Amino acid sequence: MSVRHRRPLLVATVLAGAGLALTACGPDNTDTAAGPAPSASNTVAAKPTVGGPAPAGAPTTGTGARPTTHAPSGGSTKSGSGGAAGGPCDVQNLSIHLSARSGAPSQRVIEVQNKGGGACTLSATPGVDLGNSATRDQSKNLKPILAAGTMRYTVAAGKTAYVVLDLDPSGATAGTTPSINEVNVLADDEDGNMPLASIQNFPLGADAKVLNPSMGMYRATLAEAVASVASAPN
Template identity: 35%
Template structure:
């Protein structure tokens, strides 16, 4: 898998996290960053790189991360029975200080009919015994698998990265407690228009958090849903932040959030 794809998201996410921490030290106000929506991929034009609205953090959103029990959009509510406060290996503070390792999380992606034909659901499960920290949202690329990886032959990589939510919230990322699941949704074509949409993309590449190596990327085939056939339509894709529920994740995968 080419280093230039998902690592670009990771670099920007690190910068965004530094900005979030700096601003949070000045006061409790919610911070946001603005960005432009991703550009539509051009069919047959070779390498396609959608311009994230500040990929993976700089103008992204990510989790609900912060104070336990708070409402969606400003903080990360604690799962029932979990300790969200200071102290203990299940606290948010512990998660922020201990980024999730590859062996600690299980990543799955797929189609969920409840979300609509253009959306794909991403699940990240903490299989470990302690909390760990995710970035605000996963690192995602939508690829033409035939142009990616060793043995793909000459020619440019065809890959597009979705624009991301601009509202970071108050946290330092998304705290994922032991046994809990974080959800994120990517909309391949929020406009639901086939005009100008690319159909050369057949793979969704996902890395749970920006601190993981490319070896921990999960690549899943994607196809058109809703009675169609072949590759899905991809046009100005958009990625939402990590959320505690599928419903919240789907709602956040909307341009302008």
């Protein structure tokens, strides 16, 4: 999958005898949904082996980042539903967890809690890819197919945003991708908003079945996140 990243550029010009003040635009407030596109692979650089299988259904905390050349990212156009205007997120204020969704064996829930004192904005979905923790070459990691749209998502102070990742929407037991045992997550996938060192690595376990994974958008409740992933193309 490929993501079009947008980065605001502020230019300050000093004129003799006069000052010119410039202001930056806040987060997007209008959903400009676009059609879904097939997933594509971004390059993720080599990494050492860490982590092991997580107990089924147990919440998992990321093991931290490994060096990468690109942050993991989704491929189709994204959208979200933000709240009040917020500012850039300091990754130190975010708590990120991954757990299995009860009653849905192929689904994983990514929770991003804002522990800071103010609201912050995130990309419509986190940057996510799936690979093998023991493989140094991560260039062929899988990216989930995403629900459509472009709007960023605002997380109020003390609140949690939810995203559902479906490893195998078809429920197939044959033809799945072998050796996938890890999910890599960057909370804000917008280019330049978070350092690559902020990528978190979550073990899936050696028996995880992965085939054409899909992912929804950040939502305020788990029920809304479940509905969002259901809208992603299969």
